[in-house]
Amino acid sequence: MSRHYDVAIVGGYGEVGIHTARYLEEQGHRVVVGGRSPAKGRDVMNRERIDAAVTHLDLYDPNSLAAFCGSAKLVINTAGPSSSIEDRIAQAAVDAGSHFIDVGIMEVLDKQMAEREEELKQKDLACIYGTGLHPGLDDIIAQYADIQASKELDELDSLEVFFGDKSPWNGKGSLRDIVWGFHEGALSMYFGFLKDGKYKQANLFNGFKKVYFEEVSRLRWALMYQPLLAHLGNRYTTVASWGWYDFSIILSSLWTKYRFKPGSDDGVDYMYRKIVERNQAYEHLDTDTFLYVIVKGKKAGRHKELEYRIVLPRNRGYWVVGIVPAIAADWLLKGRIGFRGAGGLVKLVDPMDFMDEMAKFGVGVAFRERV
Known part of the structure; x- marks a missing residue:
């Protein structure tokens, strides 16, 4: 044709x-x-x-x-x-x-x-x-960190992904999906992690934490399981993915679920206003979009924590969500992706090659050892 x-x-x-x-x-x-x-x-x-x-x-x-x-x-x-x-x-x-x-x-x-x-x-x-930011680039940086950490450590213990952005989700499309998820229970299935290769549902005691990162300070994080990283459960005792949140958004989400009808415009508009208010409270951050991976393990018998990160300047969140599927499309059309069938991007590309392509646009992976 x-x-x-x-x-x-x-x-x-x-x-x-x-x-x-x-x-x-x-x-x-x-x-x-x-x-x-x-x-x-x-x-x-x-x-x-x-x-x-x-x-x-x-x-x-x-x-x-x-x-x-x-x-x-x-x-x-x-x-x-x-x-x-x-x-x-x-x-x-x-x-x-x-x-x-x-x-x-x-x-x-x-x-x-x-x-x-x-x-x-x-x-x-x-x-x-899975060709956006989450899922997408956060899956790929996790694979990238796994490969790099394997060269640095004698033993691998855990791998954790931390992701966040403070965009208002333009057009409210993604936000509508999230509001839909509140009512359908679709979000609860992601409130978990991998332990010894098996999925475990999280709870109020192990599903939230605070972690300090230099660029974004000490933020709160909630578990959000990433299915496309399930295969890493064979290499690590624990694999977990954490999304940035704050209490105002958690409370607003609960209010949306019990106050508004499923899929209602009023519910979406309410959450949109709350997201904008949250973002204004974090206006001091120099970044809109950030990804971190922490790999824990041992080197010569000593415990080590390695951190791999992508921190984008302001107003680059939508750009990176657009550029990831574009690279995938270019590679597919040029034969660099020979896969046929249905699958997630992270399983189809070499993470090192993909991050080399992203680096051409100034999106590099920085590294440091955590103390």
């Missing part, structure tokens, strides 16, 4: 999609972005000086979605909310014979695409998810 474009981006003129489109256009790919308002899209592309085509796309019109997915070799979804979109775009892309990349990881997408695994292989297609 002849394709007019190399890449079709759903939500390509949102805060994330802009950066995805720019990178791919700079790599020489023919790009088209789709959304409900082509006029707005053309204004955005002109303002950002991105040479990408713009077309109308109605995600909830099967004919519109099929035509859009069929126009390119690869489809990227940077739109939300995932709780509403579900696997709609992924299914349409596979039906159209196109590769598919998504910045998030919804359980429904993982499950439904797994059911089409053989078909994907027969069609020579890849469906890749």
Whole structure:
């Protein structure tokens, strides 16, 4: 089938999609972005000086979605909310014979695409998810830290990932997913960690902690299990992932769950205001987005703690969420990712190579030994 474009981006003129489109256009790919308002899209592309085509796309019109997915070799979804979109775009892309990349990881997408695994292989297609910040870059830096720490330590004990950002989640798409998760119980399944290779549900005693990092001071952290790192449980006694939180957000989340109807705009608007208020309280931080990995182990019989970190300057959060799927798309189209089927990005790329690519844009992994 002849394709007019190399890449079709759903939500390509949102805060994330802009950066995805720019990178791919700079790599020489023919790009088209789709959304409900082509006029707005053309204004955005002109303002950002991105040479990408713009077309109308109605995600909830099967004919519109099929035509859009069929126009390119690869489809990227940077739109939300995932709780509403579900696997709609992924299914349409596979039906159209196109590769598919998504910045998030919804359980429904993982499950439904797994059911089409053989078909994907027969069609020579890849469906890749977990290509944002969380999941995405935090999974990759964890793999990177694992490789580097293995060179430094004689014994490996635990690996912990700490991630956070203070963006207001533009468009409220991600926030709508979180509010949906409050009501559906989807978030509780992530409140856990790996112990001796087995998943353990966390509780009020072991699910929260304070950890000091130089750039962000002593913040509170809550356990948020990352399925894409489950394989590390075979190498470490404990594998845990922690997300930044504060009590105001925890209380607001509980209020949202019991005060507002599931999926209501009022609930999303309320949480949005609380997130903005939280961010204002942390305005003194010089960073909007930060990732840390602490690996504990032994060297010559002595206990060691190694820290690997990515701390982005202000206003780079949306950029990094957009650039990760763009790199994945570029590599897939150029044959650097030979995977066919459905899977998470962290399992499909060499973390050292990926971080080398990120370093070209000033996103390097810094290292220090913790005292």
